[in-house]
Amino acid sequence: MPIKFPDFTVTDKVAIVTGASTGIGYGSALALAHAGADVVVTSRSLERVEPVAAEIRQMGRRALPLTLEVTSLDSIDAMVKRTVEHFGRIDILVNNAGINIPEPALDVTEEHWDRVLDTNLKGLFFCAQRVGRVMVAQGGGKIINIASQMGFVGGRLRAAYCSSKGGVVQLTKVLAIEWARYGVNVNGVAPTFIKTPFTARMFEDEAFSQEVLRNIPLGRIGEVEDVLGAILFLASPAADLITGHTVLVDGGWTAW
DSSP states (O other): OOOOOOOOOOTTOEEEESSTTSHHHHHHHHHHHHTTOEEEEEESOHHHHHHHHHHHHHTTOOEEEEEOOTTOHHHHHHHHHHHHHHHSOOOEEEEOOOOOOOBOGGGOOHHHHHHHHIIIIIIHHHHHHHHHHHHHHHTOEEEEEEOOGGGTSOOTTBHHHHHHHHHHHHHHHHHHHHHGGGTEEEEEEEEOSBOSTTTTTGGGSHHHHHHHHHTOTTOSOBOHHHHHHHHHHHHSGGGTTOOSOEEEESTTGGGO
């Protein structure tokens, strides 16, 4: 029987990327468009994703910039409704929006805890749920949740963040189990520290940078491009038999 070679493209698929104005979200949106997808790019601020949409259109793909506040179910519902009205379907969701508030565990306030968990876990779940309903109805789709290596290991000053990302890893398994029979694959990607505008201030601290590097066997801090291959793979037909897994893109951090 002849071998059917893997297909790593997402030609003519419709993708949503949350938190698409910068960093991994921005890179994911462009990478999916480069691989053939039409992309809905979302952010709290429409002004921040309109230039991203313009870049995607210059690549020859369709793009729809939308506002999204992931802590608001009304906002999530409006985004999903608008996407379906515009494109007719949703094939891929990159659940990327997230925040971190570094502080000692003894000083974490209820407000800060709720902000991190509401964005990184609650918001991610309801985005997956609302998009998942569309995917179930249409007979399939790919959801990629952006977790973190901090969902697998502890990190100082990150009690809320680690808790939220550990929750994402477990939630990914649950959704994969429940939605497999509908043809919906749910996986995660867990990066190490990546150079983005989100992390730039952290790396201004030389002691912190050196501490991070000591924990990465490959000896360098990650770039956005390092994460995109895993996202594209999981979104593509090449990953059709993979669900419930979170791929670590961590330079070996968790192999210690």
